Amino acid sequence: MDLNADLGEGYGSWPMGDDSALLSVVTSANVACGFHAGDPSIMRRVTGEAVERGVAIGAHVGYADKAGFGRRFVDIEPAALRDEVVYQIGALDAFARVAGDRVRYVKPHGALYNTIGHHEEQAAAVVGAVVDYDRTLPVLGLPGSAWLRLAADAGLTVVHEAFADRAYTPSGTLVSRREAGSVLHDADxxxxxxxxxxxxQPIQDSAGGALKVEPASICVHGDTPGAVDIARRVRSALEGAGVTLSPFSR
Amino acid sequence: MDLNADLGEGYGSWPMGDDSALLSVVTSANVACGFHAGDPSIMRRVTGEAVERGVAIGAHVGYADKAGFGRRFVDIEPAALRDEVVYQIGALDAFARVAGDRVRYVKPHGALYNTIGHHEEQAAAVVGAVVDYDRTLPVLGLPGSAWLRLAADAGLTVVHEAFADRAYTPSGTLVSRREAGSVLHDADxxxxxxxxxxxxQPIQDSAGGALKVEPASICVHGDTPGAVDIARRVRSALEGAGVTLSPFSR
Amino acid sequence: MDLNADLGEGYGSWPMGDDSALLSVVTSANVACGFHAGDPSIMRRVTGEAVERGVAIGAHVGYADKAGFGRRFVDIEPAALRDEVVYQIGALDAFARVAGDRVRYVKPHGALYNTIGHHEEQAAAVVGAVVDYDRTLPVLGLPGSAWLRLAADAGLTVVHEAFADRAYTPSGTLVSRREAGSVLHDADxxxxxxxxxxxxQPIQDSAGGALKVEPASICVHGDTPGAVDIARRVRSALEGAGVTLSPFSR
Amino acid sequence: MDLNADLGEGYGSWPMGDDSALLSVVTSANVACGFHAGDPSIMRRVTGEAVERGVAIGAHVGYADKAGFGRRFVDIEPAALRDEVVYQIGALDAFARVAGDRVRYVKPHGALYNTIGHHEEQAAAVVGAVVDYDRTLPVLGLPGSAWLRLAADAGLTVVHEAFADRAYTPSGTLVSRREAGSVLHDADxxxxxxxxxxxxQPIQDSAGGALKVEPASICVHGDTPGAVDIARRVRSALEGAGVTLSPFSR
Structure with missing residues (x-):
């Protein structure tokens, strides 16, 4: 099993999260590329430490929106979005290569992640960017999303992820964050x-039924100290159950 | 002989210069990387057209300063500058590779170009970035600059350029722009x-003497309609004299 | 009658339009505030020249999106949008006051203008910003828009504008730009x-009928040389018909 | 006596310092204006809370450099700098007025503060901006700086500040941060x-002598939890000594 988390989300003098702590927990690092967060020096540091620890580097591409941390939908023309994603992957790949590895996968961030779950034109744009840059790069996303469907259509390797702390409906989709109980907080x-x-094994869905979710990667969060503790608990529970942790991209 | 010029210097809805016209004249294109000018869509368009025309793509790296067009010295820490240059080369290389080629050389822009003529720490930072990214990439600059001296010390291939429209002192340096006659305007x-x-052959220096300048590349300008005409005149004069024009990087 | 146009839409080394030419035609200048276009030096120059010529200064507020020139919808939280609009009005007002006048009205730009035609939350946010800053400031917009309706509800002075070069439906709304004939090009x-x-007098609507449009201001464009000529033609036709031109805000 | 500190230095999703805690300690708040730090929503929140607590609002103007937090010298043309400072003061003043007060003074930030200690052209530019905007605004700075000298020459009210945690030379200048002992850490x-x-009363200078420093305002820091504790200790020591704390600008 693979564990992925968002890293390198500081900017200049503003830190965010504890990248080093998370890099000791996860096997895949979604590294911000300087558009919604991150900057060249953070990218160098995080990619360097990821390579040292054997953590796979993924391009966490987002809208060009630092003020909104990439959490606001931007109605950008698909062709421009495609170019912005190529740019971001290329920039991160430079640091991954300096560190001795390379970008191993692509996972969109925030509002872009949510948007391309259903927005066909923007989803196609991000798929197009990966095809442009390197069609051997796997893409990480939510089963059922337009993003993964179009990626598969384009011949890309698609990888399903699940969220460690989110409730699921009986049909296997995420319970909306607007509903009570959508986010779990108990580490155990x-x-x-x-x-x-x-x-x-099945998990309990939001209606109390048994639901089988079979991800190739589980997304944990790390932007709060408590979240790092939960991530550590997840890792040690998996190891305790005899699950081997390694990057899905290797 | 190689002719180089700055291209891709628009931004979003703001064009600058006539990239297509210049690409029909020069053999090497210094392409802005989105820090002082340029954006992902411009980078895609210019690199695509450059490859079609057999023009070599160079990374025209600059300070992160669109408001000042990269013409203001920024006292950035050398380590951060090094990272910013790696980022820019990587981003441009993505588009060069999408277009079927790759970045062939590095030439700093504007205030960064001027600064690393003498600023040892920033010059070393830019050299370090090229070494980090790809130590086979040639670097383009002014003979006598700290930039080329440190690049040569680091084992990089250094390429001397001359400026088509600038006056030279008897010792072979550029006459300061603050002095009368420093910039030539007559196309012939x-x-x-x-x-x-x-x-x-020698040219006339600013004291009236004969000066041999032996560049591997000549820089022409293109940010005004008149400048494109001069660039065309230079090219046809060179061809008329039997000079073969081709990228220095090939 | 008032004529309004967008001005100060350059950025740094990138000019746009001919501000001086337009300032000799219009009576109200929608001045970009540095978010989608414009910068402090452009704002000083345009406000200074506007005051010299007796042209009223309006705050042309937009999304913080220079890369997209404010033409992309951004799903920004209404509270944050309200703050961004206050910021922009205040910044422009500084230059208007330095020039000896003050901001006289508010007109949103581009995607923000279009969005608040129907997006109630964002419309309320922009209204809220004007109320915050100075509830005596008139707001300029399209009859029937959520923007003007909510502004009127809040007690603001609303001013109707028409577009010189756009076709109108029989019900008085603009023909969509996606339809043929939506934009007129003949100066006469x-x-x-x-x-x-x-x-x-009535104009001919898109179905051939007679439509009375009774704006307090007519918007002309100026971002191309041809557009300036059309604007001049409009002004001289109005003057020829005995229409007095003056800012609606005086 | 007045206590001043830098506030509102977060950006978007990135917080910095504990603005609320500091606002309960200081009497004057140097509020970032969105160029080196801060954003419209932070500016609204901090100015609102400052007014509630009776803390005077100062414009903490800086270079347009979020990536470097305004700590990098930028060789910007003085006329452009002047315009950028007018812009920043106007934007902050909008929020100060929305909160029921107005900007009460100007204090440059970081590299701009340091630069205009000696850089005559940039110092004159910042002075010019204050003159442009409101020549009744006091300016805060270091005795002996070009900034305060030129401000006084221009008829502005100059206010001397001292730094709570910095060592002073016998001539009353700050000991360079590069020297050991330049920054004090002991709260008592x-x-x-x-x-x-x-x-x-005199303090001990760096050579062990007695030095009288007679500031109208003392600058305390707040960007770390420890710093807030020190600021509180300073305030309670002053109050214990019978010193009345109030803004210098009232």
Whole structure:
């Protein structure tokens, strides 16, 4: 099983999260590329440390929107979006290569991630960017998203992810964040669900039924100290259950 | 002989210069990388057209300063500058590769170009970035600059350029722009000097003496309609004198 | 009658339009505030020249999106949008006051203008910003827009504008730009329609009927040389018809 | 005596310092204006809370350099700098007025503060901006700086500040940060020195002699939790010594 998390989300004098702590937990790092967060020096530091620890580097591409941290939908023309994504992957790949590895996958961030779940033109644009840059790069996303469907159509390798701390509906989609209970907070419960997902067991869905979620990667969060603790708990629960942790991209 | 010029210097809805016209004249294109000018869509368009025309793509790296067009010295820490230059080369290389080629050389822009003529720490930072990214990339600059001296010390291939429209002192340095007569405007005179430089003949220096300038590349300007005409005149004068035009990087 | 146009839309080394030419034609200048276009030096120059010529200064507020020139919808939180609009009005007002006048009205730009035609939350945010800053400032917009409706509800003075070069439906709304004939190009026709609108006469709507449009201001464009000529033609036609031109805000 | 500190230095999703805690300690708030730090929503929040607490609002103007947090010298043309400072003061003043007060003084930030200690052209530019905007605004700075000298020449009210945690040479200038002992860390010592400065007593200079520093405002720092504690200690020591704390600008 692979664990992925967002890293390198500081900017200049403003830190965010504890990149070093998370890099000791995850096997894949979604590294911000300087558009919604991150900057060249942070990218060098995070990619360098990722390579040292054997963590795979993914391009966490986003809208060019530092003021909104990439969490605002931007109705950018698809051709311009495609170019922006190529730019971001190329910039991050430079640091990954300086560090001795290369970008191993692509995962969109924030509002772009959400948008391309359903927005066909923007989804096609991001797919096009990956095809342009390197059609051997896997893409990470949510089962059922336009993003993964169009990526598969284009011949890209698609990788399903699940969220460690999110509730699922009986049909396997995420419960909306607007609903109560959509986000789980109990570390033991979260770790237990991750272990179930990693060992082919069902988890409990939002209606109380049994749901099989079979991700190739589980996304954990790390932007708060508590989140790092949960991520550590997930990792140790998986290891305790005999699950081998390694990057999906290797 | 190689002719180089700055291209891709528009930004969003703001054009600058006539990239297509210049690409029909020069053999090497210094392409802005989105820090002082340029954006991903411009980078894609210019690199695509450059490859179609057999023009070599160079990374025209600059300070992160669109408001000042990269013409203001910024006292950035050398380590951060090094990272910014790696980022820019990587981003441009993505588009060069999408277009079927790759970045062939590095030439700093504006205030960065001027600064690393003498600023040892920033010069070393830009050299370090090229070494980091790809130590086979040639670097283009002014003979006598700290930039080329440190690049040579680091084992990089250094390439001397001359300026088509600038007056030279008897010692072979540029006459300061603050002095009268530092910039030439007569197209015939400029073309004649370029032909001399390309065929091993001396030009007249600012004191009236004979000066041999033996560049591997001549920089022409293109940010005004008149400048494109001068560039065309230079090219046809060189061709008329039997000088073969081709990228220095091939 | 008032004529308004967008001005100060350059950025740094990138000019746009001929501000001086337009300032000799219009009576109200929608001045970009540095978010989608413009910068402090351009704002000083344009406000200074506007005051010299007796042209009223309006705050042309937009999304913070220079790369997209403010033409892309951004799903910004309404509270943040309200703050961004206050910021922009305040910054422009500084230059207007330095020049001896003050901001006289507010007109949103581009995608923000279009969005608040129907997006209630963002419209309320821009209204809120004007209320915050100075509730005596008139707001300029399209009859029927959420923007003007909410502004009126909040007690602001609303001013209706018409577009010199746009076709109108029988119900008085603009024909979508996606439809053929939505934008007029013939200077005589445009000038004739403007004269009709300014003198209480009907214009021909897109179905061939007679439509009375009774704006307090007519928007002309100026971002191309041809557009400036059309604007001049409109002005001279109005003057020829005995229409007095003066800022609506005085 | 007045206590001033830098506030509102977050940006978007990136916080910095504890603005609320500091606002309960200081009497004057140097509020970032969105160029080196801060954004419209932060500016609204900080100015609102400052007014509630009776803390005077100062414009903490800086270079347009979020990536470098305004700590890098930028060789901007003085006329452009002047315009950028007018812009910043106007934007902040909008929020100060929305909150029921107005900008009460101007204090440059970081590299701009340091530069205009000696750089005559940039110092004159910042002075010019204050003159442009409102020549009744006091300016805060270091005794002996070009900034305060030129401000006084221009008829502005100049206010001397001292730094709570910095060592002073026998001639009353700051010991360079590059030298050992230039920054004090002991809260009792810092509080004691502030009390001395506020009551007309000498402090010990770096050579062990007695130095009278007679500031109208003392600058405390707040960007770390420890710094807030020191600031609180300074305030309570001053109050314990019977020093009345109030904004210098009232």
């Amino acid at each position: 419960e979260i770790a237990g669900r991750c272990t179930a997902m990693a060992t082919g | 005179e400029i073309a004649g000097r370029c032909t001399a430089m390309a065929t091993g | 026709e445009i000038a004739g329609r403007c004269t009709a609108m300014a003198t209480g | 010592e810092i509080a004691g020195r502030c009390t001395a400065m506020a009551t007309g």
